[in-house]
Each structure stands twice: as structure tokens, then as C-alpha cells.
Amino acid sequence: MESDRALMERVARGDQAAFTDLARRYGARLLAVAARLLTSRADAEDAVQRAFLQCYSGAAGYNPRWAVSTWLYRILTNICVDELRRHATRTAYDERAHAGGPALGSANHRPPDAYLDLHRALERIPREARILLALRYVNGLSYGELARIRGISINTVKSQLARGKSLLRVELGEQGAGHD
Amino acid sequence: MIDAESPDRLDQLLARYFRPEAAPPGLTRRVVTATRESEAGLARLERSLAIQATPRGVSLIRVGRLPKPATATARRLAEQAREEIHEYLRGQRAFFRVPVDLVTMPDFQRRVLEAARQIPFGEARTYAWVAERIGHPRAVRAVGTALGRNPIPLIVPCHRVWRSDGGVGGYLFGTDVKRRLRALERATPVLEGCTTTHIVCRVGCIHGRHMRLENRVIFASVEDARSVGYRPCRVCRPAA
Numbered sequence A: 001m002e003s004d005r006a007l008m009e010r011v012a013r014g015d016q017a018a019f020t021d022l023a024r025r026y027g028a029r030l031l032a033v034a035a036r037l038l039t040s041r042a043d044a045e046d047a048v049q050r051a052f053l054q055c056y057s058g059a060a061g062y063n064p065r066w067a068v069s070t071w072l073y074r075i076l077t078n079i080c081v082d083e084l085r086r087h088a089t090r091t092a093y094d095e096r097a098h099a100g101g102p103a104l105g106s107a108n109h110r111p112p113d114a115y116l117d118l119h120r121a122l123e124r125i126p127r128e129a130r131i132l133l134a135l136r137y138v139n140g141l142s143y144g145e146l147a148r149i150r151g152i153s154i155n156t157v158k159s160q161l162a163r164g165k166s167l168l169r170v171e172l173g174e175q176g177a178g179h180d
Numbered sequence B: 001m002i003d004a005e006s007p008d009r010l011d012q013l014l015a016r017y018f019r020p021e022a023a024p025p026g027l028t029r030r031v032v033t034a035t036r037e038s039e040a041g042l043a044r045l046e047r048s049l050a051i052q053a054t055p056r057g058v059s060l061i062r063v064g065r066l067p068k069p070a071t072a073t074a075r076r077l078a079e080q081a082r083e084e085i086h087e088y089l090r091g092q093r094a095f096f097r098v099p100v101d102l103v104t105m106p107d108f109q110r111r112v113l114e115a116a117r118q119i120p121f122g123e124a125r126t127y128a129w130v131a132e133r134i135g136h137p138r139a140v141r142a143v144g145t146a147l148g149r150n151p152i153p154l155i156v157p158c159h160r161v162w163r164s165d166g167g168v169g170g171y172l173f174g175t176d177v178k179r180r181l182r183a184l185e186r187a188t189p190v191l192e193g194c195t196t197t198h199i200v201c202r203v204g205c206i207h208g209r210h211m212r213l214e215n216r217v218i219f220a221s222v223e224d225a226r227s228v229g230y231r232p233c234r235v236c237r238p239a240a
Helices: A004-012 A016-037 A041-057 A068-097 A113-124 A127-139 A143-150 A154-179 B007-017 B027-037 B043-048 B072-089 B107-117 B127-133 B140-148 B175-187 B222-227
Strands: B049-054 B057-063 B191-194 B199-202 B216-219
Touching (some): A004 A068, A016 A068, A016 A127, A041 A068, A041 B027, A068 A127, A068 A143, A127 B007, A127 B222, A154 B007, B049 B072, B057 B072, B107 B127, B127 B140
């Protein structure tokens, strides 16, 4: 199979077939991350499409010292993070506009019941930790890859993941006590 | 109830929760099609714009020709506006620094335009929201008229005002441009960090202008950036 880097070089030369191959190779993995970070399936797929669009139009700026997968995850994560920002301000606006009513978009993503507590707990931990957890657990990325994707040190990755998990434990423990 | 007492169990739980699903059928085809269809499309608009300014700020943006600004200060502001619009339409700017001159405008219209300026980048509000905001909740139609006569489109973002039913409403440059601007703002992030300096800026800040693509990370808020060791830029002051 052709290497990722060779594929990217062809994409940079405007090779449509290479681009299709790249989308086939990484589409599902990127969608898995986006689906776990964003509220709706439609938003997740839109984010993946925009990531590939940016990858295509910015392929000439690809630095071969980067693994293609890391490069793509960086692009996708940047898009998802901005989508999360927009969602947060939109939710705040909707809540003000419909005080007391449900926030728009909150019912779009319904995890299976078994994961409902975890889903809610994840929504309450700091955003950067949640993003790192998603990248780590969806695709099993290494600390080094996570550090590169978010532009932080490996130590910060480790401390964010540890902090995220410890907060999750607290959240889940408290929820459990509340339900019993 | 979920038992997450031991670290291993939480790990397993997270692994199951985040387990990747199979991609929906046709994903690759949709991605490739969307990429082919995407065109900038706003470049033509930019080339046709004429900008007028007073020494206080930008006063008029129109398609066509306008007389040159009268003073050196006004010419400098018009030139600044042109540069910022250029960056904005290329997805490289999420805010305008150039001042606007609304001083000579009738009071009602000025308040409508001031309210439109409060709508955050990349978001939309309704005509009714603007009417309420200026304390005239029943004047929705008049708000629409005032926005339709916006002398400084793009910089005063009347394109962020849509109908309550989700309809596009009107727009000086045409509804197609209004839709494109919404898509553009949706695709333009607001806060970017530089991985080499660990400084977070508003997109469009002079510091980000020469940032290489590989050094760019996006943040959802200044607090998020701070939480992983970035500090806000002192020039564009994203936390303000």
C-alpha cells in the first residue's frame, strides 16, 4: 500500500484520486473523534468534510516531518474546538432566549443509557481535558501525538488526562450516590 | 449506576464509550464531492467594493465607485478597511479593528446598527432580537429597513440577522452572498494559539499573520488556552 506521505505529495499536486484514497483511509477515524466531541452526527460529518477540504487546499503547506495522521487530527481538532466554542455561545444565547426551556441542540446526541452518566460527567470536565480524552481513547493516540495535535508539552498532556480522569471519578461517584 | 471506583474500570468504561463506530456509507464520496464544490466565490465581491471614510472612521461601503476620501487620515482608514475586509473574506480575520463613523446617522438606524455590531462573529440573530435589543420590540419591520440601508455592510454585520423562521431575509449584496458569509464565518475560527510562543490571539491579530499552519492550534476560550499553558496576546487582547 502506498505510504501516507506519498499520498499527501500527490494530493499537494492536485491529484483527485489520491485525495479520494486519503479520505477513504482516514474518514472513519476522523468521524469517530468528531462524533464524540460534537453534539450531533450532522455537525461531526460537517467537521470531517471541512477538515478534508482544509487538508486539500492546504496540502502544499504540509510538512513531511509530521505523520499525515497527526496532521489530519490537528486540522480536525482545530475545527471541532471552534465548533465547541460556537456551540457554547449559542447555547448560552438560547438559554437566555428561552429561559427555563431546554437548550437547542442538547437533545441531538443521545448516548446509550449505559453511558448516560459518563456522557454527562464528560460534559462537566474542562474542555481541553475532554478533547484529549476523546483523542486518546477513540484512536489510541500516544502522548507525543496528543502533544503535537494540541500544541502542548507531553507533561501537560499527562497532567490534563490525569486531572480529567480524576474529575470524572468524582462526578461519577457523586452521581452514583445521588441515584442510590 | 456506573462503577468507576478503580482506575482500570474507568479506563475500560472510557474505551467502550469512545469506541469508534463504522463510518456511514458514502462518507468518502460526500467528502470528495463537498471539496470539489467548494469555491471562494466572495473574491468577485471584494474586487467590486468601494470604500469611503471620514477622519472618524469608515462611513460607506458600496459596490461600484466612490470619490476618494478627502483627508489623509480618512484615506488611511479606508485602506485599513480594505485590508481587513480582504483578510476577513479569506477566513483570516474574525474581527474588525477599523473604526466606523455612525455619527451623522438618524438615531433609530444608529441604534439598530450598534445592536447588529454586538452579534458575535459566526453567529446569527433574528430581526426580532435586534428590535428587542434597542427597546422597540414591535418595530421588527423598521429594523429590517434600517439594516437594509446599512451603509457599512460586512464591517457592521447586518448579514448576521436572519428571519425567525430561519429564512435568509434580505441583503444588500444579495442573499447568495449572505449565505456565503454565514458559511465563511462558520469556517473561520476566533481564537488561535501559536505552538512556539504559547500566545493565544484573536484570528486576524498582526501576530498571527505570519504563523505557519503547523504552529496553529485553535481554542474555544481564553480560559481553555490558559488551562494548557498559553497566555493571551497583549496586542489583540482576546480576553477583553
